[in-house]
Amino acid sequence: MLRNKIFVGIILFHFLLIFLFIPGLLFNIDSSKDCENGSGYTLFDFEHRTLPITYSFNSSVPQMIKDQTVIALEIWDNLISINLFERNNTDFTLFFEHRKISPEDRLFYDLDNPIGYADIYRNRSNNGDFDYFYNATIVFNLDYQFEDLEFSCNIWDSILSNKTVDILSIALHEIGHVLGLDHTLMYSLTMSPSYQGTFQKTLAQGDINGFNELFGGYEI
Numbered sequence: 001m002l003r004n005k006i007f008v009g010i011i012l013f014h015f016l017l018i019f020l021f022i023p024g025l026l027f028n029i030d031s032s033k034d035c036e037n038g039s040g041y042t043l044f045d046f047e048h049r050t051l052p053i054t055y056s057f058n059s060s061v062p063q064m065i066k067d068q069t070v071i072a073l074e075i076w077d078n079l080i081s082i083n084l085f086e087r088n089n090t091d092f093t094l095f096f097e098h099r100k101i102s103p104e105d106r107l108f109y110d111l112d113n114p115i116g117y118a119d120i121y122r123n124r125s126n127n128g129d130f131d132y133f134y135n136a137t138i139v140f141n142l143d144y145q146f147e148d149l150e151f152s153c154n155i156w157d158s159i160l161s162n163k164t165v166d167i168l169s170i171a172l173h174e175i176g177h178v179l180g181l182d183h184t185l186m187y188s189l190t191m192s193p194s195y196q197g198t199f200q201k202t203l204a205q206g207d208i209n210g211f212n213e214l215f216g217g218y219e220i
């Protein structure tokens, strides 16, 4: 079934890796400093069209994840005052699931056990000038405990909490992919490829710059 999806369009995936210790050791974050710095960003290297969007949760997604995910959508939306929630005149739908990552998925994506990931399906326009997204699914891995954790600059919080992760941080990251942002190497940004801690529940300047590059001046 997964293979069949590829024939519908080109499939892209991005994910959060469990990679907690090494960044903390390398950068030695001091919690007394501003932990969200860096203005860089990376965009997907193709055209995108993700706005306006509809979204839906499958029935297994817990209410707490739903609530935090809606907040994540609103955070992105507030950056440029457009309506991500427009329900008319759109064919882009964003789905959310909360489930185990199947052995087939792990093999296909060459991932061990990501916290979450986004399947983004894209298609080519009729005249072939650009590719565009036409729907996406964000999966929250049932193997992790998602909670609404208090903001902290301390990277060690995320390590001490074992498999407990901050849901808003994960939701912001995955929705960032859906909106057109790729990973950046800056560990302090929400779009870092790894979960670093609860400070990723707010956007750093690089995340904002990337989004403005994508959607600045966009009108619906």
Ligand SMILES: [Zn+2]
Pocket (backbone or CB within 6 Å): 014, 015, 016, 173, 177, 183, 192, 193
């Ligand atoms: Zn990612």
